[in-house]
Amino acid sequence: MGFMALFLETLIGGVLAGTMYSLVAIGFVLIFKASGVFNYAQGAMLLFSALLFVTLLKLGWPIPLALFATMVVTVIGALAIERIVLRPLANRSTMTLFLATLGLSFVIEGLAQGIMGTEVHALNLGVEDLPIFWGDILISQFDLYAAGVAITLTLLLALFFNKTRIGVSLRAVADDAGAAQSIGINLNFIWQVVWAVSALVGLVAGLAWGARQGVSFNLSLVVLKALPVLIIGGFTSIGGAIIAGVIVGAAEALAETYLGPIVGGGIQFWFAYFLALIFLFIRPTGLFGDAEIERV
Amino acid sequence: MKTNAGQMTVETSLQINAKPQTRKLPSASTIAFVILVLTAPLFASHYWLMAIITPVMILSLAGIGLNIKTGYAGMVSVGAGAFMAVGAYGMFNFAAHGGITNFPLALLLGGISAAIAGYLFGLPSSRIKGFYVMVTTLAAQFFVEWLFTKNAYFYNYGSVPTITLPPMTLFDLDINGNNTIRYYVVVIIVLLMTLAAKNIIHSHVGRNWMAIRDMNTAAGVIGIDSARYKRLAFTIGSFYLGIAGALWAFLFLGTASTLSFDINRSFQVLFIIIIGGLSSIRGNFIGAAFILLLPILIDYMVKATLGSALNPGFLSNMNKVIFGSLIIILLIKEPEGFDKMLRNLTGYIKRRKS
Amino acid sequence: MTAGASSKDILLAVSHVSLSFGGAKAINSFSFEVERRSICSLIGPNGAGKSSMLNILNGVYVPQEGLITYNGTTFERMEPLKVAAMGVARMFQNNALFGKMTVLENVMAGLSRKAKTTVIEHALGLPRARQESASFELKSDQAIDFLDLNPYRDLVVEALPYGIQKRVGLARALVSDPEMILMDEPMAGMNKEEKQEMSGFILDINKKLGITIILIEHDISVVMSLSDRVVVLDYGRKLADGRPEDVAKNPEVISAYLGTVH
Numbered sequence: 001m002g003f004m005a006l007f008l009e010t011l012i013g014g015v016l017a018g019t020m021y022s023l024v025a026i027g028f029v030l031i032f033k034a035s036g037v038f039n040y041a042q043g044a045m046l047l048f049s050a051l052l053f054v055t056l057l058k059l060g061w062p063i064p065l066a067l068f069a070t071m072v073v074t075v076i077g078a079l080a081i082e083r084i085v086l087r088p089l090a091n092r093s094t095m096t097l098f099l100a101t102l103g104l105s106f107v108i109e110g111l112a113q114g115i116m117g118t119e120v121h122a123l124n125l126g127v128e129d130l131p132i133f134w135g136d137i138l139i140s141q142f143d144l145y146a147a148g149v150a151i152t153l154t155l156l157l158a159l160f161f162n163k164t165r166i167g168v169s170l171r172a173v174a175d176d177a178g179a180a181q182s183i184g185i186n187l188n189f190i191w192q193v194v195w196a197v198s199a200l201v202g203l204v205a206g207l208a209w210g211a212r213q214g215v216s217f218n219l220s221l222v223v224l225k226a227l228p229v230l231i232i233g234g235f236t237s238i239g240g241a242i243i244a245g246v247i248v249g250a251a252e253a254l255a256e257t258y259l260g261p262i263v264g265g266g267i268q269f270w271f272a273y274f275l276a277l278i279f280l281f282i283r284p285t286g287l288f289g290d291a292e293i294e295r296v
Numbered sequence: 297m298k299t300n301a302g303q304m305t306v307e308t309s310l311q312i313n314a315k316p317q318t319r320k321l322p323s324a325s326t327i328a329f330v331i332l333v334l335t336a337p338l339f340a341s342h343y344w345l346m347a348i349i350t351p352v353m354i355l356s357l358a359g360i361g362l363n364i365k366t367g368y369a370g371m372v373s374v375g376a377g378a379f380m381a382v383g384a385y386g387m388f389n390f391a392a393h394g395g396i397t398n399f400p401l402a403l404l405l406g407g408i409s410a411a412i413a414g415y416l417f418g419l420p421s422s423r424i425k426g427f428y429v430m431v432t433t434l435a436a437q438f439f440v441e442w443l444f445t446k447n448a449y450f451y452n453y454g455s456v457p458t459i460t461l462p463p464m465t466l467f468d469l470d471i472n473g474n475n476t477i478r479y480y481v482v483v484i485i486v487l488l489m490t491l492a493a494k495n496i497i498h499s500h501v502g503r504n505w506m507a508i509r510d511m512n513t514a515a516g517v518i519g520i521d522s523a524r525y526k527r528l529a530f531t532i533g534s535f536y537l538g539i540a541g542a543l544w545a546f547l548f549l550g551t552a553s554t555l556s557f558d559i560n561r562s563f564q565v566l567f568i569i570i571i572g573g574l575s576s577i578r579g580n581f582i583g584a585a586f587i588l589l590l591p592i593l594i595d596y597m598v599k600a601t602l603g604s605a606l607n608p609g610f611l612s613n614m615n616k617v618i619f620g621s622l623i624i625i626l627l628i629k630e631p632e633g634f635d636k637m638l639r640n641l642t643g644y645i646k647r648r649k650s
Numbered sequence: 651m652t653a654g655a656s657s658k659d660i661l662l663a664v665s666h667v668s669l670s671f672g673g674a675k676a677i678n679s680f681s682f683e684v685e686r687r688s689i690c691s692l693i694g695p696n697g698a699g700k701s702s703m704l705n706i707l708n709g710v711y712v713p714q715e716g717l718i719t720y721n722g723t724t725f726e727r728m729e730p731l732k733v734a735a736m737g738v739a740r741m742f743q744n745n746a747l748f749g750k751m752t753v754l755e756n757v758m759a760g761l762s763r764k765a766k767t768t769v770i771e772h773a774l775g776l777p778r779a780r781q782e783s784a785s786f787e788l789k790s791d792q793a794i795d796f797l798d799l800n801p802y803r804d805l806v807v808e809a810l811p812y813g814i815q816k817r818v819g820l821a822r823a824l825v826s827d828p829e830m831i832l833m834d835e836p837m838a839g840m841n842k843e844e845k846q847e848m849s850g851f852i853l854d855i856n857k858k859l860g861i862t863i864i865l866i867e868h869d870i871s872v873v874m875s876l877s878d879r880v881v882v883l884d885y886g887r888k889l890a891d892g893r894p895e896d897v898a899k900n901p902e903v904i905s906a907y908l909g910t911v912h
Contacts, residue, residue, distance in 0.1 A: 038427060085624055085628075088628045089627065089628060092627075092631070094426065094427075095372050095426070096627055096631060098372070098427070099372075099566075099570055099623065099627060100623070100624050100627045100628075102563070102566075102623070103619070103620040103621070103622070103623030103624040103627070104620060104624060105620070106616045106617070106619050106620030106623070107616070107617050107620035107621055107624070108620075109613075109616060110613040110614060110615070110616030110617035110620065111613075111617055113609075113613045114609075114610050114613030114614055114616075114617065117609075118609050118613075224434065224438075224559075227431055227434060228431065230427075231427075231428060231431050235427070263446075264446040264447065265446070266442055266445075266446055267442065269438045269441065269442050270435060270438035270439040270442055273431060273432075273434055273435035273438060273439070274435060274439070276431055276435070277420060277431070277432060277435055280420060280423070280424055280428055280431070280432075281420065281423065
């Protein structure tokens with residue numbers, strides 16, 4: 001296999017894998033944009049929904065019913081979190097909110113694994129991961145599907161935000177919560193909507209990741225993969241999350257292929273973070289983030 | 297009252313014949329605590345000394361290190377484990393490769409290694425803030441884990457990636473085998489470093505950290521070099537974490553690996569300072585005691601009431617649920633941690649008495 | 651004082667400074683001078699660019715054009731740390747106090763830049779470090795005393811009344827023996843007695859300590875009674891500049907600004 005073919009194969013594989021990062025990052029962006037909460041528990045929510053779904057399948061539920069039940073439970077769970085944890089903390093510092101979601105992630109992980117067990121489950125979504133060849137270049141069919149799902153989801157969210165009343169209110173809240181409130185937008189309602197939507201996005205991401213690497217505790221760690229993506233894309237831009245996910249995926253794959261053998265492999269554990277740091281030095285607020293000015 | 301006005305223009309600062317600072321006396325609870333840990337070997341069991349007080353003291357020290365960065369200088373760090381690891385691996389490597397078997401010297405070198413790592417990972421903090429700083433600490437966490445696992449040099453080419461100290465010397469004392477001596481070494485180092493931390497917090501350095509935390513731009517305008525003091529907080533905080541890491545690895549665990557300092561350790565130290573109280577020295581001890589004793593207590597109570605019917609996996613998950621809930625409740629109800637709660641309580645009792 | 655140009659001792663000269671935020675001009679080719687040991691007031695409606703001007707002097711904002719001459723040295727841009735080191739202190743519009751610290755600690759923070767001891771000396775509690783801390787405390791206590799803040803010395807500032815916080819901000823500025831203090835609305839939100847008290851402090855600081863003051867203030871009677879010179883800003887441009895009584899007579903100023911305040 002030639003240099004070019006290997007390079008392209010690595011790049012395409014990375015780009016497709018990157019959309020999986022984007023999928024997780026979108027869930028963060030939604031909540032952060034509307035309420036300033038960096039939801040560390042997004043990973044735990046992902047784990048919970050995927051674990052619930054496989055558990056129901058194991059109990060013999062048909063896929064559509066299990067999916068529906070999982071959706072209902074995760075949405076109710078997200079609404080409860082907003083009501084019980086975040087609302088009493090409204091107007092507190094971003095860091096306090098973050099730490100609360102860190103505590104929340106412990107609660108959700110503990111509940112998920114305490115009730116549904118800690119063993120690793122395989123999740124078969126009926127997508128066979130047969131390789132597709134494009135000339136010399138091998139492409140994972142599963143990754144193609146996952147990328148398709150990520151793109152579809154982004155388009156749906158874009159439609160939701162631009163075409164629906166709720167979406168427009170939500171953007172108003174993101175721009176200026178005070179002003180939005182003064183024209184009669186109910187903040188609490190908007191927060192509930194973003195938590196519910198982001199739980200659903202988490203469910204999609206959970207199933208995609210679960211199908212690829214099995215449903216286990218490791219799912220909740222994808223939150224750590226999403227963080228560099230958010231840094232590069234900015235915390236408030238869905239488009240940024242998609243592009244940054246792709247950048248991280250591609251760069252990681254290239255680095256693992258070309259740099260990995262030189263330094264002993266395993267660099268995917270930290271490479272994304274170093275990439276994010278490099279971006280930070282160039283643009284301290286991310287590719288699409290807004291600069292914050294401290295007023296004096 | 298306005299007669300001082302004339303004097304004020306005369307001197308800049310240092311030449312004023314300053315009376316020695318009226319040193320605030322330690323509180324009764326502090327004295328009681330110090331006496332208790334120093335005399336514990338006279339009455340406490342081996343289990344209490346080595347399995348409870350020792351780790352509580354070491355994690356309190358780690359808490360102080362993280363509190364310097366997060367509580368005082370206001371930079372959230374989720375990479376405490378990384379700097380603990382650098383301290384431990386640094387000490388080990390100076391002993392294994394450098395032949396330094398003098399315990400205090402090797403320990404100090406471990407701490408300095410961590411301080412240097414902290415300085416380097418703190419460099420970006422002068423340009424960025426908030427979550428972005430957090431990301432640099434996570435980068436440290438994952439990079440350090442990788443570095444010490446993938447490169448056999450750092451664990452001296454052993455068959456497994458773990459580190460154990462060669463026999464060390466400490467004057468004429470047996471630091472290698474004698475548990476009482478190991479206990480005292482930990483306790484005395486932690487107490488002295490706590491005192492030093494208290495001195496730093498009450499100096500202009502501590503005030504500058506808090507000023508940067510509370511109002512960064514204003515701090516710059518009144519002449520506080522925020523970039524420099526952020527780096528200093530990273531350096532000093534990491535030094536504390538490094539010493540704590542080395543003590544944890546060699547005087548508590550005996551043998552350690554990067555698993556001893558993974559991200560869960562980082563979260564544990566973060567929880568210690570949230571539970572105990574950000575920007576409180578005493579809070580670190582309260583938080584560390586709480587976080588280490590709570591699982592033991594839950595375990596004990598479950599076994600006493602339900603027997604050993606429950607499987608341990610379930611138990612550890614319930615521990616997580618309780619910890620997480622507690623963090624949330626504290627943040628909602630008492631954002632300044634148990635330390636504040638205790639002070640309120642003692643204030644209440646005093647008021648009732650008078 | 652009559653306008654004998656040769657006898658003027660200019661501490662600060664701002665020359666044709668312009669500042670814009672993403673296309674919007676906040677300050678447009680603005681020039682003014684401040685005489686040493688004088689009180690110079692910047693007045694003008696909200697959004698006229700007064701606070702922005704102070705932020706330029708402090709180096710928080712960087713102007714696109716213009717020069718600033720301080721004590722004979724000319725700068726294209728200022729840098730916060732250097733400005734502080736040159737002896738320019740600031741009282742902020744929003745106070746910008748360090749909320750979780752006590753009054754004493756806030757005031758002592760104003761001395762931090764003069765610290766010569768290292769963190770290690772403090773960690774080990776060496777005599778030099780302790781002596782420096784003690785001298786800072788003594789000096790801060792003088793400033794606290796000067797501004798009648800003794801009863802609040804050991805209280806956390808965020809819990810204090812607004813008027814007291816303003817005074818803490820002034821104490822923090824004063825404690826470092828500045829040559830000049832930039833005061834951004836030191837009397838905003840105060841009642842009449844508090845304003846009188848604050849005016850008294852400002853006069854004392856100027857007359858007894860010889861500190862040059864640039865004052866932003868909305869209360870015209872306060873401005874007229876305190877200032878040696880008044881500069882009027884409107885939409886980022888200078889409208890008038892001169893002695894208070896002359897400015898008060900300027901028809902443009904009366905129609906644009908003074909007229910609205912009875």
